[in-house]
Amino acid sequence: MINAAVFASGEGTNAENLFKFFANDTRIKIKLVVTNKDTAGIIGRAEKYKKNVQIISKESLENYTEQFIEFLKLEKIDLIILAGFLLKIPPAFVKAFPNRIINIHPALLPKYGGKGMYGNKVHSAVIENKEKESGITIHLVNEEYDKGEIILQQKCDVLENDTIETLAQKIQKLEHEHFPKAIERFL
Ligand code: GAR
Numbered sequence: 001m002i003n004a005a006v007f008a009s010g011e012g013t014n015a016e017n018l019f020k021f022f023a024n025d026t027r028i029k030i031k032l033v034v035t036n037k038d039t040a041g042i043i044g045r046a047e048k049y050k051k052n053v054q055i056i057s058k059e060s061l062e063n064y065t066e067q068f069i070e071f072l073k074l075e076k077i078d079l080i081i082l083a084g085f086l087l088k089i090p091p092a093f094v095k096a097f098p099n100r101i102i103n104i105h106p107a108l109l110p111k112y113g114g115k116g117m118y119g120n121k122v123h124s125a126v127i128e129n130k131e132k133e134s135g136i137t138i139h140l141v142n143e144e145y146d147k148g149e150i151i152l153q154q155k156c157d158v159l160e161n162d163t164i165e166t167l168a169q170k171i172q173k174l175e176h177e178h179f180p181k182a183i184e185r186f187l
Pocket of ligand 1: 009010014015085104106117118119175
């Protein structure tokens with residue numbers, strides 16, 4: 001049985017989708033939710049699914065990385081799933097979980113990735129640049145923002161009348177459909 005931790009900073013719809021998808025799975029248990037925001041929507045969703053929640057500040061993640069790794073190892077966590085987690089993962093953390101940290105990004109990387117590119121900021125840039133398509137990227141995390149090995153990409157059309165909201169809906173639909181399936185490849 002693989003023990004996973006889901007890291008999320010926002011609403012947590014992807015996290016909740018994973019809780020549901022893997023609820024009765026005998027291969028993986030989502031044991032823990034980690035967030036950096038004590039007001040994030042993810043907290044309520046985690047409680048609904050009876051997941052333990054650990055809140056960690058940006059400063060703690062950066063300055064107490066080794067202690068945090070130790071905590072996760074004691075919890076026997078062997079897969080880290082970033083579902084809208086907006087802090088950069090420190091290099092020591094990446095080293096501690098080699099090829100075991102998976103991220104989802106709401107665009108077709110390498111386009112629209114990097115620092116500051118998250119959520120609606122990505123969709124806004126895609127629309128501004130009159131892109132004809134966008135999509136999702138699920139990838140492994142390495143020391144550089146949004147640059148790890150790509151596991152899966154899925155595309156959607158961007159139409160002339162698309163807004164940030166309509167594009168966000170299309171992306172969310174792709175994320176909810178494909179993220180669990182991509183994670184299954186690690187089980
Ligand atoms: C998702 O669209 C995810 O791809 C994005 O944050 C959203 C979280 O939504 N991640 C990034 O932008 C990472 N750079 P959710 O909280 O509803 O799951």
